[in-house]
Amino acid sequence: MKVSLLRAVGVATAAYGVAVAAAPGLLARPSGLVDTAGRTAPATRTSLRPLAWRDAVSGLALALAPEGPALRTAAYVRIAADLGDAALLGATLPGRGRRAVAVAVSVGWGALSVAGLLADEQR
Incomplete structure (x- = not known):
């Protein structure tokens, strides 16, 4: 497990x-x-905030969990969230291009966590 990579993913995810x-x-x-003026509707803001807090908390867990099973579990949670985002946003966002970007970004973040789990730490 490459702890430094998992910590970096956690910090970035929490900050975002x-x-x-x-x-x-x-x-x-x-x-x-x-909308056409670039404004986010109140209902959309309300709907996005829980998703954002999920990312903040799961990122914080990845950044702070002790090495071993706790860190591995935090990484699995992060990967599941990223793959869930890829599936749901990829199926529902308006516009094919936006869906493709959302899938690429979500899978990319998940892949970083997978890489962190699979890589050997250089000590």
């Missing part, structure tokens, strides 16, 4: 989650979940 919870438009705009 907090940022989107504070400003849901950071996720809504590139996802096409805004």
